[in-house]
């Protein structure tokens with residue numbers, strides 16, 4: 001075989017390979033006119049090479065993010081360097097449908113795209129090539145893993161009965177709030193509250209009725225508090241709420257709103273009315289509070305005061321003044 005014949009063969013083989021390879025190949029000239037359009041592009045766009053060739057890419061696909069893609073392509077012409085885009089930056093550039101059976105839940109084909117400069121023998125970049133990879137399977141798997149991780153994260157910090165934060169996560173947030181206070185001195189108050197005579201509720205009406213009451217308290221708390229408040233179930237029938245940017249005076253108003261809302265509930269469980277109340281304690285964070293643990297202890301002390309004074313009330317913590 002002559003040298004020339006060899007070269008011709010190689011050229012045809014190359015064209016065959018370009019046609020059948022399972023990635024999209026598009027060659028554009030400086031006017032964004034399509035020169036090469038392989039099988040992959042035909043299959044996914046429905047446009048035959050003879051329908052695409054010689055046409056401007058952006059007139060074939062008015063949905064393309066034109067400004068963004070032009071910018072990318074122009075920089076490849078200008079800098080003579082490759083450019084990449086990933087599905088994470090833009091899930092898809094070409095509006096191709098997804099037909100993959102495993103990841104059939106998504107409508108569009110996720111794409112990674114490489115843009116490479118094609119240099120003439122004289123060293124001038126006259127054309128660029130877009131290489132389009134179908135990365136739907138990878139993208140969907142990654143997105144699903146992220147979603148599961150996110151759900152697990154939420155689950156690991158949530159109390160099952162009330163859907164409030166659980167003790168572990170809530171305590172972390174308490175530490176965070178304490179550290180935030182040390183840096184910036186916006187007021188912050190802690191509320192601890194506890195259902196009164198809850199043992200009696202359980203003993204009289206049964207544990208499931210008790211669980212229902214705890215759930216109701218969680219629901220009521222969510223209704224009364226602000227989005228920025230951080231509420232957790234601290235123990236069985238004890239709850240904690242961190243009120244950010246709130247001094248003790250306003251925290252007390254919050255507590256009384258919560259207390260009266262709970263008192264008014266009078267829930268009926270299995271045909272029986274079970275009225276119940278809560279006792280609350282408040283401590284505002286101040287310079288004399290050395291740690292998050294201290295803050296909690298101060299608040300507990302105020303809660304104890306409410307219990308001691310007859311329950312169904314709110315008490316404010318006050319530091320002992322020297323005699």
Ligand SMILES: Nc1nc2c(ncn2[C@@H]2O[C@H](COP(=O)(O)OP(=O)(O)OP(=O)(O)O)[C@@H](O)[C@H]2O)c(=O)[nH]1
Pocket residue numbers: 194195196197198199200202206207208209210211214235236237307311
């Ligand atoms: N139903 C139910 N009961 C719980 C749960 N966690 C703790 N308890 C019960 O809550 C009760 C708490 O009782 P105590 O700590 O003696 O306090 P109390 O009866 O509420 O009395 P005071 O707090 O002094 O008003 C106990 O009977 C626990 O069994 C829970 O998740 N569900």
